[in-house]
Every structure is written in structure tokens, then in C-alpha cells.
Amino acid sequence: MNIIPKAKNFKESGTINIASTFQADEKLLCCKKAFFRIVFKIYGVHLKEGEGGINLCYDETLAKDEYVIEGATVKASDKEGASSGLATMLQLMEKAEEGFTLRNTCIRQKPDKDFRAFMTDLGRQWHEFEALIGYVDLCYLNKIKYLQLHFTDDPIWTYPMDEFPRLGNDATRYTKEEIKYLVEYAEEAGVQLIPEFEGIGHSKQLIAAYPELFGNTYEEETEEVQAVTGPNMGKVDNIMCVGKPGIFENIQKMLSDIAKTFKYSKYIHIGCDEAKHENWAHCSDCKAYMERQRMDSTKKLYSHFVEKIVDMCISLGKTPIVWEGFPYEGTENISRDCVVVAWESHYQLAPELLESGFKIINAAWKPMYIVPPHHKSLQWSVTDGDWNVYKWQHFLAMSAAYPDPIIVEPTDRVLGGMLCQWECSLEEERPRVLLNLPMTADRTWNVEGFYTDEEFHAAKAKIMEMSEKLI
Ligand SMILES: [Zn+2]
Structure with a gap:
């Protein structure tokens, strides 16, 4: 077989x-x-x-x-x-x-789950354009329906944004022509691209290029502020100022660009995790905005901002996806058309997200994260620990999915699973992707009755041999 x-x-x-x-x-x-x-x-x-x-x-x-x-x-x-x-x-x-x-x-x-996905981090190490083409081919071969492109992060901005030309530089930014070619190429292959614009946190590039539009105005150099800006506020912050006058108009311009360019895509991923919201309490713009909105906590401000950009995506005809990471406070106002990727089992847990009405995606750290090779102990295979889309595991005690996994009852509201490559160069991630992507394909296509570890390793030779010719 x-x-x-x-x-x-x-x-x-x-x-x-x-x-x-x-x-x-x-x-x-x-x-x-x-x-x-x-x-x-x-x-x-x-x-x-x-x-x-x-x-x-x-x-x-x-x-x-x-x-x-x-x-x-x-x-x-x-x-x-x-x-x-x-x-x-x-x-x-x-x-x-x-x-x-x-x-x-x-x-x-026929697939059990629609959301069979692979994500590649383009915002930490530069990936040549050809690698993106190779990943579309690889998704096609493995019947992975969605390819998420994490275009931006603190080290690199790779997406050509028409209205904001200072973002990124020519050496590590794709051209508009390349992106248009990729969009058509993926469409022909039946692979849906998910463009990711990582917002709120992870925004160092945005703030460095346009501090006047996205940067916080800190009134004092507290320890909390220094934690992100360094001594004398010498480093660029990575949390955008959510109270800046014009911030929503500027985000809208970016999302419109992305929605228009990725015309075949159902989803836009808007990040929304790991923002050190406490700092907004020291920013004069954020404080003024909170006063106008009669908000009494930066956690509520965080959820409010997520709510607003989620609604923007919906009004552009796209389904927004966010990482698990926004706080509990204010979550009730976020549209339930927004899909949440449950990855860390720390900020919000899969059962709670389901209970509160969200659809979710399983990208549990263990085994769905691929990280650079020096993290030897973190090189999971998808078959480690009998992973399936209803099971979350982690390797750190800070996670509620450690040491025992979190398991939810089978439900259609778990849309599927996503294998995520973080922080690697193509060379570093390649062997892990070649092995873990077909495993992910099997475990998301077949929620039950998938291969055992032993069966998978006996079956993998042909698909891996073909995959090697694609990336
Ligand atoms: Zn601010």
C-alpha cells in the first residue's frame, strides 16, 4: 500500500x-x-x-x-x-x-480535515523566492491545502508593501512581481496561500521604518519599557503603538494591500501574540486612547485592538487567523469568525477557546514546531507521542500541556493542524520538513486510522525521494 x-x-x-x-x-x-x-x-x-x-x-x-x-x-x-x-x-x-x-x-x-497546513518563517532568515515555489510544489505533492507565509518578524520585513516603501530592503524583500507570480502558481496547484502580517508584537521592522506612524511615545524609562527598548531607550521597540492617531487607517492600508494581492486566499493571518502590553501604560498616545475609550487595563486595550483588526479582515472578505496569545480580558468582543491557532497551551487553552466559541487549529509546540538544529532536544517527529489534531503537548513546565497532554473531544471546530517552521534557514529546516510534512499530511487527512510510526517509516521512501526534487 x-x-x-x-x-x-x-x-x-x-x-x-x-x-x-x-x-x-x-x-x-x-x-x-x-x-x-x-x-x-x-x-x-x-x-x-x-x-x-x-x-x-x-x-x-x-x-x-x-x-x-x-x-x-x-x-x-x-x-x-x-x-x-x-x-x-x-x-x-x-x-x-x-x-x-x-x-x-x-x-x-476524502480528507477528514480541511485545514492541513504548513507555515514557514520568512521573517528571521532570508529564503530565496525559489524556496517559496518549492514549498508550493511540496504542499501539492503532500495534499497540504494551506501554505502560510510568515512574511514579517523583528529581524526581516520581506513583503513589498506599496504604500509603505521604507519597509524592508531590496536584498531581503520579495518583489511585487514575484508575489503575483507565486499567487497564480499556488492557485494553479490548488494550494491556498495564507499571508501573515505579524502585528502588535514582533513589529520591530515596522517601528524602525515608520516610528512616527507605529512607534510608542514613552513618557518614562521604567524597567518594563527598558525590557524592550534597552538602556536609554536605545533599541527599537517591537510592540506597535495601538493608540497612535491614524493607526487603524494605516493598518487598513496594509491589510487592503494583502487582501487584494492574495485574491484567491480565504484567510489572512494577523499574528496578535506575544505583545508586552504593560508598556502601553507608559505611552502617552496609548494612555490618551484608553482614556477616550474608558478602558481601565492594557489587557483590554490588547483585545480591543485584536477585535478591530479582526473586523477589518472580515470587512475585506477574508477570514482572520490569530495566534493564541491575546488576553482573556475583552475576548468576548472578538468576532467568532476569527480562527485561533492554539500552539503554546499557555495564554489560552484549546478547551477554553472551543468553549468560548472559537474555531481552532492545532499547532502544538510538540510536535508541530520545527526549530533550528542547535535545539537538539526539540526535534520532534509528528508521530512522537501519538499526536493527532485533538491533542496538545509541550516540553516546558510553563505550558498547561506539560507534562500531561491536553486532549479535546472530537469536533468539527478543530479545523485541522499546521506544521510550523520557525527561525531556520532553508538548509536547516529542509530535512525536518521533508520528514514531518508527510507525517502531518497523514495525521490531518486521517484523524483516525493513520499510519503508526513504524508503518510511516516503511512507507515514506517514495514521497521523500520525490520531495527532495522539489525543495
Ligand atoms: Zn502607544
């Missing part, structure tokens, strides 16, 4: 030989371009249109996202099902002297 993700309905009888050709029902022709180019990248073969090879058929009886494979025929009722079926075909093919040898199978598959 050895298909990843594991196919629960699977029959196999020998192999058949097929031509290097492809034909598709008109309704599914949109899948052709991505399939042709990935076949070339993996097998070095230019497919041609015609009979005798892979045949993609429209079948309206199949459910959304579902596909059926019967020999050389893939059937689906939508683009996602068709793309998934073709991605599975890649695992069944071998290049022959003429055309391909194909394992002769009957497979019927």
Missing part, C-alpha cells in the same frame, strides 16, 4: 503501462498546468495532451474534495479532489523506458 496519506480504501493488482499523456474533462482542465510541471520536476518528462495516459474525469456523484482512482483514471467533482487524486498518482507512477509504469489500484479518499 504505502500511499501517503494512508488510503483507507485501497486495492491493488499488479502494474499497467501508460503513455506520457494526459487528458481531462473540460471542468477539470484547470488542474493540468500544475500536474504537467510537477511531473517534469519529479520525472523529467514533458507530458502531452492525448489518450493512453492519465485520464482525469469529472464525476458529480463524488463529494467535495473527494477523489477516486481506478487504474489510470482519476475522478473528482472539484479542483481540490482532482488535485489530490493527481498528487496520489505521482506516488503510483514510475518512469519506464516508454511512458510510465503505474501501480494498478482502486482508491477512494
Whole structure:
């Protein structure tokens, strides 16, 4: 068997030989371009249109996202099902002297979870544009539906923002043309991009480039202020000033740019974690704003700001996603259309988020975080500890998911899981991604009945060999 993700309905009888050709029902022709180019990248073969090879058929009886494979025929009722079926075909093919040898199978598959995701941190170490293309291909191959791009963080701003040209520099910023190309490329592959604009905290680049628009005006150099600005306030703060006159208009300009550029994306991720809100108590602009709003705590100010930018995303036609990290106070005012990534099990816990009406995504530190190799003890595999989308684990005592995991009852409001790469260079993250992404694919596609660790390692060779040709 050895298909990843594991196919629960699977029959196999020998192999058949097929031509290097492809034909598709008109309704599914949109899948052709991505399939042709990935076949070339993996097998070095230019497919041609015609009979005798892979045949993609429209079948309206199949459910959304579902596909059926019967020999050389893939059937689906939508683009996602068709793309998934073709991605599975890649695992069944071998290049022959003429055309391909194909394992002769009957497979019927449909994902248990829609949110099967991979996130890459572009804001700590520069990733060449080609790496983003490679990650789209890798997501396609693994049937990972969402690719989140963490475009900005304290060290680097990589996104070209039309209205704010001082953000980032040419050496470590993608061009608008590259981003437009990426958006079309991902759309053709049926991979949805999630642009992340990390706001409130992690905003050093924004404040360094435009202190007059985003920087706090500290009245005094308290210990709390110094913790982020250093002695004599010599370092740039990384928490934006949420009381600055014009702040909402400026955030709106940025979100509009992102919403327009990522025209096919359902989601925008707006960060919202790890902001040292206590500092706002020492900023004259934030204090004045709190007075006008009759707010008595910086925690409420934090939630208020999240509420406002969540609403902005919704008004732009996008579903906002935030990291777990905003405080309890004021949470009741945040739209429940906002999706929360539960990662640390510290600020807010998965059961509480569900209880209070949010939909959530599992990105539990253990095992869904990939970090630089010097953190040797943190190199988890997804199969460590029998992870599934309803289980949160951590390695630090500060987390409520340590030492015992947090487990929630199965529910549709856990949308799925996300593997996250943090702080690595492409070279550093590559071996972990190659191994953990197919595991993530299996555990999010199959909430139950996924491979055991042993089965996965026996099944991984083919997909890893193909993956190595993509990134
Ligand atoms: Zn302020």
C-alpha cells in the first residue's frame, strides 16, 4: 500500500503501462498546468495532451474534495479532489523506458480535515523566492491545502508593501512581481496561500521604518519599557503603538494591500501574540486612547485592538487567523469568525477557546514546531507521542500541556493542524520538513486510522525521494 496519506480504501493488482499523456474533462482542465510541471520536476518528462495516459474525469456523484482512482483514471467533482487524486498518482507512477509504469489500484479518499497546513518563517532568515515555489510544489505533492507565509518578524520585513516603501530592503524583500507570480502558481496547484502580517508584537521592522506612524511615545524609562527598548531607550521597540492617531487607517492600508494581492486566499493571518502590553501604560498616545475609550487595563486595550483588526479582515472578505496569545480580558468582543491557532497551551487553552466559541487549529509546540538544529532536544517527529489534531503537548513546565497532554473531544471546530517552521534557514529546516510534512499530511487527512510510526517509516521512501526534487 504505502500511499501517503494512508488510503483507507485501497486495492491493488499488479502494474499497467501508460503513455506520457494526459487528458481531462473540460471542468477539470484547470488542474493540468500544475500536474504537467510537477511531473517534469519529479520525472523529467514533458507530458502531452492525448489518450493512453492519465485520464482525469469529472464525476458529480463524488463529494467535495473527494477523489477516486481506478487504474489510470482519476475522478473528482472539484479542483481540490482532482488535485489530490493527481498528487496520489505521482506516488503510483514510475518512469519506464516508454511512458510510465503505474501501480494498478482502486482508491477512494476524502480528507477528514480541511485545514492541513504548513507555515514557514520568512521573517528571521532570508529564503530565496525559489524556496517559496518549492514549498508550493511540496504542499501539492503532500495534499497540504494551506501554505502560510510568515512574511514579517523583528529581524526581516520581506513583503513589498506599496504604500509603505521604507519597509524592508531590496536584498531581503520579495518583489511585487514575484508575489503575483507565486499567487497564480499556488492557485494553479490548488494550494491556498495564507499571508501573515505579524502585528502588535514582533513589529520591530515596522517601528524602525515608520516610528512616527507605529512607534510608542514613552513618557518614562521604567524597567518594563527598558525590557524592550534597552538602556536609554536605545533599541527599537517591537510592540506597535495601538493608540497612535491614524493607526487603524494605516493598518487598513496594509491589510487592503494583502487582501487584494492574495485574491484567491480565504484567510489572512494577523499574528496578535506575544505583545508586552504593560508598556502601553507608559505611552502617552496609548494612555490618551484608553482614556477616550474608558478602558481601565492594557489587557483590554490588547483585545480591543485584536477585535478591530479582526473586523477589518472580515470587512475585506477574508477570514482572520490569530495566534493564541491575546488576553482573556475583552475576548468576548472578538468576532467568532476569527480562527485561533492554539500552539503554546499557555495564554489560552484549546478547551477554553472551543468553549468560548472559537474555531481552532492545532499547532502544538510538540510536535508541530520545527526549530533550528542547535535545539537538539526539540526535534520532534509528528508521530512522537501519538499526536493527532485533538491533542496538545509541550516540553516546558510553563505550558498547561506539560507534562500531561491536553486532549479535546472530537469536533468539527478543530479545523485541522499546521506544521510550523520557525527561525531556520532553508538548509536547516529542509530535512525536518521533508520528514514531518508527510507525517502531518497523514495525521490531518486521517484523524483516525493513520499510519503508526513504524508503518510511516516503511512507507515514506517514495514521497521523500520525490520531495527532495522539489525543495
Ligand atoms: Zn502607544
